[in-house]
């Protein structure tokens with residue numbers, strides 16, 4: 001029997017989770033590494049800032065292969081889309097980060113991705129895998145620019161990444 005290729009996926013954000021699911025479905029031996037305690041990347045308690053919402057209405061950002069449980073729908077009908085459009089125009093029912101985190105967690109659990117993640121493992125060097133997928137996100141390392149005259153500003157300057165509570 002041919003041994004399955006081993007694949008390491010760096011990151012456990014949305015990109016990694018979906019990548020891992022497809023690779024697992026195709027018979028690869030997959031492991032994911034994330035330096036944080038939970039999945040989700042941007043859409044996790046560590047990554048999200050308070051009141052972070054997606055730029056789309058909640059029902060438009062869902063997985064078609066996630067079965068409808070606890071309010072997570074797997075199928076969006078035309079009528080559903082029309083209703084969502086009305087909400088979009090009137091109520092701004094954008095998906096909150098908690099909703100996306102919840103979706104990603106359920107997806108990851110359902111397709112046996114979560115059990116392949118040793119959390120709190122920051123990858124600095126990697127070998128011993130046939131293939132390495134780097135899905136570390138564009139925004140998981142903060143950049144705080146310096147700008148002319150900022151020393152004259154009396155208030156505190158900090159990155160939005162630090163805003164986790166209303167305090």
Ligand SMILES: Cc1cc2nc3c(=O)[nH]c(=O)nc-3n(C[C@H](O)[C@H](O)[C@H](O)COP(=O)(O)OP(=O)(O)OC[C@H]3O[C@@H](n4cnc5c(N)ncnc54)[C@H](O)[C@@H]3O)c2cc1C
Pocket residue numbers: 010011012013014015016033034035036039040041042043052053054055056121122123124135136137138139140
């Ligand atoms: C404020 C904000 C709002 C956004 N809104 C939207 C939106 O509404 N719609 C949309 O489509 N996109 C949006 N995006 C884009 C967003 O990047 C994607 O939605 C998505 O979260 C990207 O997923 P990702 O898996 O590529 O990266 P991330 O979610 O950033 O995940 C990367 C993961 O890699 C881990 N990691 C990084 N380096 C290492 C390492 N060396 N070792 C181990 N683990 C590591 C991190 O801990 C993190 O968990 C938004 C982004 C931001 C910042």
